[in-house]
Amino acid sequence: MSDLYPFPSEILPHSYPFILIDKIVEFEEEKRIVCLKNISNNDEFLQGHFKNNPVMPGSLILEAMAQASGLIIGSKKSKMAYLCRVKDAKFRKPVVPGDQLIITSSLIDKLPPLYIFETGASVGGEVVSEAGISLSF
Structure with a gap:
């Protein structure tokens, strides 16, 4: 891994x-x-999801994929991008403490102000979630 990339909090x-x-x-x-x-x-979101069986909420996996997508275009825009569409979201396996979630996003089309991404998340090489995500400025 390279430390040449900015911290996500510097862009998001x-x-x-x-x-x-x-x-x-x-x-x-x-x-x-x-x-x-x-x-x-x-992680605070695991405290009540679920009692004695912590699982990362699917909505937050989608949010992580949206944030990764925002990073692709975020440093180029002065305005904030908003999540405007989630298409064909699938959840294949629970994400639990100790997992390292690898999030990928590819820009597949841009129709400013709309940007369309193909996203996925995996743990240990196994896909746990995928979705089409659209962001708009």
Whole structure:
């Protein structure tokens, strides 16, 4: 992994505890990004989801994929992007403490102000979620 990439918090408008990207692993400007999120028992969202069986909520996996997508275009825009569509979201396996969530996003079309991405999340090489995500400025 390279430390040449900025911290996601330097680009995204989110802050703790809602920033769901720990590190940018790979980045091709305006094309593709690979990020990671380490899932820990200390993550606040796990405290009540679920009692004695912590699982990362699917909505937050989608949010992590949207944040990764925002990183692809975020440093180029002065305005904030908003999630405007989630298409064909699938959840294949629970994400639990100790997992390292690898999040990928590829820009597949841009129709300003709309940007369309193909996203996925995996743990240990196994796909746990995927969705089409659209952001708009």
